Amino acid sequence: MFLLPICILCGTITYAAEHAQVPLPKPEQLKYHPIHFALPRAERVLLDNGIILYVFEDSELPLLNISAVIRTGSNYDPVGKEGLAEISGVVMRTGGTEALSGNAVDEALDFFAGSLYISMNRDYGSISLSILKRDLDEGLNIFSQIITKPAFEENKLKLATDLKIEELRRIADDPKKLAFREFTRVLFGNNPAGRFPSPSSFNNIKRDDLIEFHRRFFFPENIMISVTGDISKEEAIAKIKQYLGSWNVSKNNYVIPPVPAKQKGHIYFLSKDIPQSIVICANFAPGKKETDAYPFEVLNFILGSGGFKSRIFQEIRNSRGLAYSTGSFYTKRSEYGVFGAYAIAESDSTAKVLSLLRSIVEDARMKSIDKKELEWATKSIINNFIFSFQSADQIAHQQLLIEYDKLPLDYLATYRAKIGRVQPEDLKRVAMKYLSPDETVTFILGNEEVYNQVITSVGNISRIEDRR
Amino acid sequence: MHIFASVLLIISMPSLGFPYEMGSRVLSYTLKNRLKILMVERHLSPTVSFYIRHRVGAVDEVDGRTGTAHLLEHMLFKGTRTIGAKNYHEEEKILKLIARTGKELDLEKMKGENASKSRVQTLSERMEILEKQHKKLFVENEIDRLYVENGGDNVNASTGQDLTTYNVSLPSNKIELWARIEADRMTEPVFREFYSERNVVMEERKMRIESEPNGQLYEQFLATAFIAHPYRRPILGWPSDMRFLSLEYTEVFFKRYHAPNNTVIAVVGDIDPAKTLAIIKKYFGAIPSRHIELSPITEEPPQKGERRTDIVSDANPQMIIGYHKPALPHFDDYVFDVIECILSKGRTSRFHRVLVTEKALAESVHAVNGVPGAKYDNLFAIFAKPRHPYTNATIEQAIYQEIEKLKIEPVTKRELQKAKNQINADFIRSLNSNIELANVLSYFEAITGSYQYITDHVKVIDQVTSEDIMRVVKKYLTPDNRTVVKLVSKN
Numbered sequence: 001m002f003l004l005p006i007c008i009l010c011g012t013i014t015y016a017a018e019h020a021q022v023p024l025p026k027p028e029q030l031k032y033h034p035i036h037f038a039l040p041r042a043e044r045v046l047l048d049n050g051i052i053l054y055v056f057e058d059s060e061l062p063l064l065n066i067s068a069v070i071r072t073g074s075n076y077d078p079v080g081k082e083g084l085a086e087i088s089g090v091v092m093r094t095g096g097t098e099a100l101s102g103n104a105v106d107e108a109l110d111f112f113a114g115s116l117y118i119s120m121n122r123d124y125g126s127i128s129l130s131i132l133k134r135d136l137d138e139g140l141n142i143f144s145q146i147i148t149k150p151a152f153e154e155n156k157l158k159l160a161t162d163l164k165i166e167e168l169r170r171i172a173d174d175p176k177k178l179a180f181r182e183f184t185r186v187l188f189g190n191n192p193a194g195r196f197p198s199p200s201s202f203n204n205i206k207r208d209d210l211i212e213f214h215r216r217f218f219f220p221e222n223i224m225i226s227v228t229g230d231i232s233k234e235e236a237i238a239k240i241k242q243y244l245g246s247w248n249v250s251k252n253n254y255v256i257p258p259v260p261a262k263q264k265g266h267i268y269f270l271s272k273d274i275p276q277s278i279v280i281c282a283n284f285a286p287g288k289k290e291t292d293a294y295p296f297e298v299l300n301f302i303l304g305s306g307g308f309k310s311r312i313f314q315e316i317r318n319s320r321g322l323a324y325s326t327g328s329f330y331t332k333r334s335e336y337g338v339f340g341a342y343a344i345a346e347s348d349s350t351a352k353v354l355s356l357l358r359s360i361v362e363d364a365r366m367k368s369i370d371k372k373e374l375e376w377a378t379k380s381i382i383n384n385f386i387f388s389f390q391s392a393d394q395i396a397h398q399q400l401l402i403e404y405d406k407l408p409l410d411y412l413a414t415y416r417a418k419i420g421r422v423q424p425e426d427l428k429r430v431a432m433k434y435l436s437p438d439e440t441v442t443f444i445l446g447n448e449e450v451y452n453q454v455i456t457s458v459g460n461i462s463r464i465e466d467r468r
Numbered sequence: 469m470h471i472f473a474s475v476l477l478i479i480s481m482p483s484l485g486f487p488y489e490m491g492s493r494v495l496s497y498t499l500k501n502r503l504k505i506l507m508v509e510r511h512l513s514p515t516v517s518f519y520i521r522h523r524v525g526a527v528d529e530v531d532g533r534t535g536t537a538h539l540l541e542h543m544l545f546k547g548t549r550t551i552g553a554k555n556y557h558e559e560e561k562i563l564k565l566i567a568r569t570g571k572e573l574d575l576e577k578m579k580g581e582n583a584s585k586s587r588v589q590t591l592s593e594r595m596e597i598l599e600k601q602h603k604k605l606f607v608e609n610e611i612d613r614l615y616v617e618n619g620g621d622n623v624n625a626s627t628g629q630d631l632t633t634y635n636v637s638l639p640s641n642k643i644e645l646w647a648r649i650e651a652d653r654m655t656e657p658v659f660r661e662f663y664s665e666r667n668v669v670m671e672e673r674k675m676r677i678e679s680e681p682n683g684q685l686y687e688q689f690l691a692t693a694f695i696a697h698p699y700r701r702p703i704l705g706w707p708s709d710m711r712f713l714s715l716e717y718t719e720v721f722f723k724r725y726h727a728p729n730n731t732v733i734a735v736v737g738d739i740d741p742a743k744t745l746a747i748i749k750k751y752f753g754a755i756p757s758r759h760i761e762l763s764p765i766t767e768e769p770p771q772k773g774e775r776r777t778d779i780v781s782d783a784n785p786q787m788i789i790g791y792h793k794p795a796l797p798h799f800d801d802y803v804f805d806v807i808e809c810i811l812s813k814g815r816t817s818r819f820h821r822v823l824v825t826e827k828a829l830a831e832s833v834h835a836v837n838g839v840p841g842a843k844y845d846n847l848f849a850i851f852a853k854p855r856h857p858y859t860n861a862t863i864e865q866a867i868y869q870e871i872e873k874l875k876i877e878p879v880t881k882r883e884l885q886k887a888k889n890q891i892n893a894d895f896i897r898s899l900n901s902n903i904e905l906a907n908v909l910s911y912f913e914a915i916t917g918s919y920q921y922i923t924d925h926v927k928v929i930d931q932v933t934s935e936d937i938m939r940v941v942k943k944y945l946t947p948d949n950r951t952v953v954k955l956v957s958k959n
Contacts, residue, residue, distance in 0.1 A: 024550055024751075027614050027648050032641040035514050058512060061900055094815070103816075110814035111886045113893035132893055159825060166831045166855050173783040175679050273782075274679040276671065307623065308545070308612035318608055321667030324675055344675050346667075376617055383619025386639055390513040391900060 039412055040389055042226065042396035043233055044403075047241060049248055050221035054400045055236040056228045058392035062133040064229035065393040066143060069404055070125040072217035075192040075257040081204050083197030085120040087160050088213040092127075093118045095156035097145035102156050105142055114139045116146070122193055123257075123333060124404065125217070133230045136239065144243035147218060152210045165199045172466055175445060176344075178270075179278040182464060183443035186268045187282050187338065191260035219249045226400050228392035259335045260284065267442040267461040269451055277350040277446035278342070281357050285330055285337035285434050288405055293332060294418045295426035296339070296434065301377040302427070303364060304328025304341055309376065311360050312341055322349045322356075334405040339434065350450045351457040354442070361440075364431040368424050382416045491923045494909065495741050501757040503728035505748055506909045506919055508736045510902055515621070516737035517637040517902035518646050520654075521914040523732075524725035525630045527698040527841065528763040535705020536721050538627040539669055539713050543722075544634070545611050545625070546660040548652045552610035556658070559605040563658070566598050567715050570663055574712050595663070606660055611649055618642050622903060627703055629841035631914050637903055640738035644747050651751035654726055662715045670711070673704045681783035685955050689788040690840055692777045693847055693951035697768035699840055727758035734910035737902040768792070768845060775951040780958055785860045787954040789867065790839065790847040793944050797916065802928045803940040804837040804848050809887035810879055810937070811835040811850075811870070816886075818870050819850075829858045829866055842915050847951075848944065860954045874941040878934035891929055 042056040074085045093116065096102035109116055114131040116139075127147065131139035171177045181196055188194025225244075227236040262284050285300075286292035304312035304327035316326045326343035341361055345353040389395050402411050444454060444461075455461055495507040526537050549556045573591040576583050615623045621637040638646055677683035687702050694700035704710070733752075735744055771792055794800055812819045812835040819833035831853040839849045854863040898904045913919040 024648060024652060027551060027645060030644050030648065032644070035639055035641050037514055060510070060512070061896055063896060063900060106815040110816040111882070111889065113886075113890040130897065132896065159828065162828065162855065163824075163831060166853075169856060170784050170831070170853070173681050276674045276679055307616045308609035309616065314608060317668055318661065319664070321664035322671070324668050324672035344671070346671055346674075376613065380616045380619065383617070383639060384621060386514055386619070387621040387637065390515060390902065392512070 035386070037386055040395050042228070042399050044399075045237055047220070047237075047245060049245060050219075050251075051240070051244060051247075052224040052400075052403065053237065053240055054224070054226040054396045055231075055233045056226070056392045056396040057230075057232055057236075058228060059230045062230050063130065064133055064136060064139075064227070064231055065128065065130050066140065066228075067126060067128040067226045067393070067397060067400075068143075068147060069224045069226075069400060070127070070217055071123075071222050071404070072125045072213075073121050073123045074195075075122045076217075076254065077192065077195065077197075079195070080201060081209060082195050082201040083164060084205055084209055084213055085125065086197065087157070087164060087202065087205055088210045089118040089120040089125060090160040090164075091152050091157050091210055092146055092150040092214070094160065095153040096151040097142075098149040098151055099145055100142070102151070102153050105146070108138065108142060112138060114142075116143065118146075136231070140239055140243045144247075147223070147244070148247050148249075150214060152207055152214075154207055157207055157210065161202050161205070164197065164202050168197065168199060168202075172272075175272060175274050175276075175278060178272065178466065179280070179443065179445040182268075182270050182445070182466065183280050183282070183340075186266075186443055186464065187263065187441045188260050189263055192257045193260055215249075216252050216254055219251050220244075220247055221251050224400050224404060226393070226396040228396045262439050263441050265436070265438045265440045265442075267444065267454070267458060268464050269444045269446070269454065269461050270464050270466060271448055271451060272445055273447050274445070275347055275447075276344050277347055277353075277444055277450050278344050279350060279354055279357065280340050280342045280443045281354075281361065282338055282340040282441050282443070283435050283439055285339040286332070286430070287335040287337055288332045288407055289334055292430050292433070293337070295422045295430045296330065296337070297381065298374065298377045298419060298422045299364060299427045299430055300328055300330035300339060301381060302369060302373055303360060305330065306377055306380060311363075312343070312357065315356055315360060316343050316345070316353055320349075322346050322353055326353075334407075347447060347450050348453075350444065350446055351453045354444070354454065354458065358437065358440075361431070361435050362437065364427065365435055369427050371424060374422070374424055374427065378419050378422060381419050385416055491920075494919060496919070497745060499728065499749065499753055501728040501753065501755055503748075503752055503755070503757075504732045504913060505745065506732070506734045506913060507739060507741050507744060508734075508905055508909070509739055509741060510736060510905075511738050513902070514640045514738045515637055515902060516640045516643060516646075516735060516739055517622075517906040518635060518650075519734045519906040519910040520634045520650060521732045521734075521910045522632045522726060523630075523730045523760075523914055524632055524721075525628050525841070526701060526703040527629050527765055527844070528725060529698070529701070529721075531701075532709060533713065533717055534701045534709045535669065535703075535713055536718055537632060538703055538705065539666065539710075540718050540722055541625050541627045541632055541634075542665050542669060543659045543662065543718060544653050544657050545609070546665075547606065547610050547658055549656045549658055551614070551649065551652060552607045552660070553658065554605050554607065559602065559658070562598060562602045562605060563660075566595070566602060566662075569594050569598060570715060574714070578712055599661075599663075602660070606658075608661075611653065614645065614649060618645055629699055629703060630843040631911070633910075635903070635906070637737075643735075643739065643744055644751075647747050647751040651755065654728075654731070654752075655755055657722070659715060659719060662718070666710070666713055669704065670707075673707065673710065676704065677702070681779075681781050681786070681955055684779055684781070685786060685788060685953060688777055688779055689790060689849075689951065689953040692775050692953055693771075693790045693792070694768055696766045697844060698765060699768075699844065699846065725760060727760060728752060728755050729757040730760050732910050732914040734906040734913070736906040736909070765844065771949050771951075774947050777953045778956045779953070781955045782958065783955055784853070784856070785955055785957065786851070786853040787860045787864065787952065788849055788851050789864070790849040790951045791944050791946075791949050792845060793837075793848050795838075795842060795845050797921065799928070799936075800940050800944070801837070802925075803932050803936045805891065805929060806884070806887045806932045807848070807874075807937055807940065808835045808837040809890050810874075810883055813887070813890055818873075819867070822870060823852075823863065823866055827866060829855060829863050831855045833863070833867065860956065864952065871941060871945050874945075875938060879937055881934075884932075884934055884937075888929055888932075892926055895926065 042054040045053045077084045112135040116129045118127045129143045185194045304310045323343040323345040328341045330339045341357045343353045497505045529536050619639045623636045625634045691700050823830040833852045836849050839847045909919045912921045
């Protein structure tokens with residue numbers, strides 16, 4: 001925050017059009033001065049009670065972001081109580097603390113326009129607070145109480161349960177949400193990552209379960225916090241110590257969920273009366289910790305996530321106009337990843353689109369990718385690297401998650417060089433290793449005509465039911 | 469004006485408790501060809517975000533050709549005479565043949581059942597051959613490749629009712645690349661792959677509307693609330709218009725509305741303003757301004773009675789209620805910004821607290837000010853989803869009860885201050901990003917004629933009283949001014 005005593009050039013100035021039309025230079029011939037990019041680093045501090053703290057100061061605006069990441073998530077939900085992590089997160093936010101009722105927490109946060117969100121993902125939970133600098137103490141007070149002493153008010157649990165069940169009811173209205181859930185189920189099979197809540201699993205969850213969830217996962221050694229914005233390192237440490245430093249509940253052991261096993265390749269079909277099909281062809285892929293993750297990243301870029309020039313986009317959307325939304329994704333957890341080639345395609349062309357997706361992936365296994373295409377991909381990835389350092393919060397959070405995932409400390413510092421060393425033979429090798437059609441799980445959401453189309457052209461497919 | 473699109477660059481906010489100055493950081497220039505440029509320096513990250521806004525949108529289309537503005541946006545990614553061209557001189561000839569054949573094919577197909585099957589077949593085969601020949605003469609998607617290879621982030625574009633936008637973020641040493649590409653595609657784009665892209669936008673429509681109950685409901689809602697003004701029409705276009713969008717007309721549309729005097733540029737990030745301005749002048753300075761013939765926009769006549777429509781669907785019930793209201797900079801638009809907060813921002817807002825938490829009737833109820841555009845008189849809309857087993861009818865009445873309360877009892881001081889605090893905090897948050905700043909600066913400059921609209925915004929918001937709120941609710945949120953569109957089940 002600063003005050004500028006002089007208004008610099010805030011008027012309107014008119015310039016003459018001073019150039020006659022000159023031939024434009026070729027874009028490839030433009031020269032750029034190099035950017036000297038020193039990796040910004042948040043500072044790491046270990047508190048006495050085991051909390052790991054990351055701090056990054058940025059005083060441009062009178063804002064603060066405080067984030068807690070907890071090792072937990074929906075993959076830890078007990079069988080029959082799927083949705084426990086999710087609903088615990090909701091009721092921690094809405095159900096009050098020992099000192100403040102849920103309504104009082106809501107009123108306080110709304111009045112000073114602080115926003116506090118809790119989200120439970122598959123393998124981590126996060127609590128994030130955004131406040132204006134002047135409301136730091138009030139915000140941290142609520143934040144720390146929610147983490148250490150949530151009250152889980154019974155009426156707020158009931159409300160959360162009812163709303164979650166309503167949400168489940170509405171998933172089938174949205175083809176993309178429905179496809180994502182059912183695809184995830186068939187991909188992961190019996191692994192926790194493939195389990196989803198149902199009305200009965202939500203109804204099985206009682207207040208005691210939430211208390212137990214909190215006891216199991218919420219202790220200092222299991223939490224990492226980042227504090228960024230208009231605050232010095234010293235003040236950030238002092239404040240976190242003030243509000244969370246004397247939190248000393250006992251450590252717990254819990255079992256980390258197992259890594260999913262590869263499935264046998266198969267095609268699954270779910271019927272829905274829509275004018276398009278959602279087609280996803282997925283394989284397990286390297287996790288963040290594995291050295292194969294780097295060539296696989298490049299491979300994914302070339303296949304379908306490198307924008308308009310990527311192969312899937314060019315073939316399915318650009319050349320043939322068969323889909324608007326198409327490409328590939330590669331989501332990485334620490335220990336494993338998932339690669340998917342997908343298209344939301346014209347119903348009549350579903351079989352063709354499926355065939356194209358498969359042949360594009362197969363080409364990457366069988367034929368060498370030429371140097372030019374590889375260079376385009378590696379250059380793009382390397383040049384885009386700086387975009388993960390655009391804000392204080394992004395910088396600190398990224399570093400925090402690197403430690404959370406137990407990646408090496410030099411992960412960011414060495415990332416670009418490792419991408420730069422990828423060769424065409426690496427691409428072929430990882431394509432051969434991870435993208436075997438025998439292990440490809442294909443999911444199609446489409447109408448009955450699509451079913452007939454696909455079964456005629458491909459044969460062996462299994463229908464699944466929408467298990468709500 | 470919808471809060472989401474608004475940003476505040478404030479000189480000072482005495483009643484909000486702390487001084488904050490940002491306005492003087494915005495540098496504003498107008499070239500002789502009347503291209504407007506706004507710049508802000510931010511050096512945390514060696515990146516720059518660029519927003520180009522053209523003052524043309526779906527409202528400028530003629531009936532029968534809806535979807536042109538959006539398809540044009542797609543076309544402007546296909547390259548120019550010097551980007552993506554292998555031999556433009558040869559290519560131009562084939563493009564003319566493609567245009568002629570495409571037009572003949574469309575004219576034949578438009579005959580519907582009376583179309584000659586053999587002629588359609590002949591022309592289609594000819595198109596296929598021409599397109600194959602054409603493919604050898606250009607490189608596909610060069611604009612995207614250039615951006616992405618050079619580290620481009622968020623390479624995107626969007627078509628609204630009022631404006632069309634092209635945006636990208638790049639490493640800060642690549643400003644000249646952006647200028648080189650954008651000045652070129654603003655003047656000499658080549659409309660390659662028109663007919664296959666026409667298919668792509670049909671798939672986009674299927675994805676966003678025909679497969680999505682939310683999308684269908686929203687489209688029907690606008691078409692019911694507006695009976696005359698172009699805001700009644702979907703930006704993607706009506707399906708039958710989209711099937712036969714004309715290459716010729718798209719080119720005419722492009723030429724009619726793309727000129728530097730009809731364009732605003734915002735550049736935010738790690739820049740040296742003097743050098744950046746020099747680059748912009750080098751590439752954009754020579755583009756001549758052009759007289760822009762304003763499209764005749766039919767004014768919406770005042771609504772004189774409630775409008776109601778149902779859509780029968782398998783999906784779960786939901787509804788949209790809308791009320792006509794004036795556009796910014798009318799004072800009442802500011803009051804609606806405050807009303808939007810009071811009704812649905814945060815867990816303690818009226819709709820959330822009463823309808824979702826206490827009465828437990830609704831899954832969600834959101835109020836939105838300024839739908840579907842900001843330039844012309846628009847709507848204050850309420851989106852609601854009842855909770856099973858409650859119905860649309862139940863939630864509709866409950867919503868009206870909350871509205872009636874606002875007509876009878878003034879909002880409390882605390883509630884009013886809460887809304888002002890929220891608007892203020894959201895503004896400050898949105899300043900924390902190059903892309904958000906560029907987005908908002910360019911948006912308000914293009915819509916209102918001056919980014920300083922937002923400099924004043926919070927000052928005006930601060931003046932809104934509880935009497936203003938009561939007056940505005942009484943005046944606009946009335947049954948006769950209301951449109952109600954519901955998704956209902958077959959049974």
